[in-house]
Amino acid sequence: MAYQIADLSKKVQKLIDQDQPRYRRLWSYYRNPMQVCASSIGDPASQRPYRQAQEWGMPARITGMRSGSDVLTQQLAGDTTRKEVVIENDIAWRIDTMVDYLFGKPLVIESAIEDPTRRNEITQLLRMILAHNGGLVFLQQLALLGSVYGFVDVLVKLQPSADGAMAAQPAADGLVEGQGVVEETRSDGLTKEGGAAGATPAAVGEGAVPATQDGSTDPGADITPHESALQRLARMIRFEIVEPARALPILSPEDWRVVNAYVQVWEKPGAKPQASIWNRLFASSNSSTVVEIITADSWQRFENEKLVAQGNNSLGVLPLAHVQNVAVPFEYSGISDVEPLIPLQDELNTRLSDRAHRITMQSFKMFLGKGIPNFLEMPVEPGRLWVTDNENASVQTFSGDEGCPSEENHLEDVRDAMDKSSSVSPIAAGAIKGKVGRLTSAAALRVTMQSLLAKTERKRTTYGAAIQRMCELALAWLDAAGVFKTELHERSVELHWPSPIPENDLERLQEAETKLRIGVAKDIVLRELGY
Secondary structure, three states, X not given: OOOOHHHXXXXXXXXXXXXXXXXXXXXXXXXXXXXXXXXXXXXXXXXXXXXXXXHHHOOHXXXXXXXXXXXXXOOEOOOOOOOOOOOOOHHHXXXXXXXXXXXXXXXXXXXXXXXXXXXXXXXXXXXXXXXXOOXXXXXXXXXXXXXXXOEEEXXXXXXXXXXXXXOOOOHHHOOOOOOOOOOOEOOOOEEEOOOOOOOOOOOOOOOOOOEOOOOOEOOXXXXXXXXXXXXXXXXXXXXXXXXHHHEEEEEXXXXXXXXXXXXXXXXXXXXXXXXXXXHHHXXXXXXXXXXXXXXXXXXXXXXXXXXXXXXXEOOOOOXXXXXXXXXXXXXXXXXXXXXXXXXXXXXXXXXXXXXXXXHHHHOOEEEEEEOOOOOOOOOOOOOOOOOOOOOOOEEEEEEOOOOOHHHHHHHHHHHHHHXXXXXXXXXXXXXXXXXXXXXXXXXXXXXXXXXHHHHHHHHHHHHHHHHHHHHHHXXXXXXXXXXXXXXXXXXXXXXXXXOOXXXXXXXXXXXXXXXXHOOOOHHHHHHHHXX
């Protein structure tokens, strides 16, 4: 390896000490998980038996905890009493809405080569590969992780056939006979030192289901032996999403767009004594830090800075597809949709909690009695009559919930700021409070949600390039294994995105008929319609 262990150790330590806590905070603000906290009745912070992650950014005068302390640590702020904590998670529904608009409908993948027979075969194989790895759910997971963390990485790996059956197909079908399986081949296509990746094509058998245009499967369809073989090939490719908290790319000093090596860092629990069940349950286990380095020609695995395994990368290139949520120059990671919303979310939660406390303190009227004997001993209830001989006696009422226009305006301003920062307005999620007129036409919806649609188009550029890269790497792995031969120009694909907004089906069909009359090809029109 060309990378010194000392330099790598510094990068790993920075990832563990600085980056991982930041990534955990971004995910916590999106999910806002609840922590059950059992407490005694005398505890001043025991009004509610739980805490939420977004309390991290609220002041101590409200939460009763030190400002900036983690909810799980429960660092109480002296004698400060916990007030009414109100959290309205405006981040989660905005992130979910952006994911729905990006991958709410099936994405159509198609090979870009000119030969129709070869194009149909490669297209069918790529759709089967995507369906095997989760299809639309996999793409939605990519969009969610990228939106929260700012980037997401996918490693494309080769794994043996699920059932282990091996057989060859005619070369005319694109399937060629392999060289056999190397004994010490890893399940991701990277071989141990001295070996070469190889796999034989899957056998023709029953039970496989052909993939449809959107990457799903049709259980009721009849399949041919060739489709069954493609299904088995598709199961040899695995798209592995790398958690951003364990990702450590090593970039080229000459070009920030080039990744020289890709490093994964995670904690591995240590082994516990096996003498008895009690020893296994209560004995402490020391975890070890695992560092795995993948380059274009080799891979290495370290445990606590000790080399434990190494081998060759038979693909010859780094099997990595990188996604920037929103493109940012000179940086590996993109822009997180959660991070700029955190200060506004803290302000919103703080003001909502202040309002809840004010309502609690002022929602009941209080009485001030003068010159009335035993006034404190008589409870206030409907129909209560106080009688006294004192002519100067009086009963005055005060407090009660009074309107606070400045408070309401401030809350609306904070929500408007979150709308502008995230490009997601409540109407995009279906929250229509007033009369907004007739919104049946697509043009009206585009004007209303112009900011969100523009951001969706920007994301389609970055996510689309990553999907194309995953398809290219998948075909390259099958070619390197000798089971599905493809040339470099045959691995390019085209993506056809559906419209992100609801449309009138009748208007779309009328538009399609008009395009057919003016000479647009029928397959292009059907593709635009989603067929």
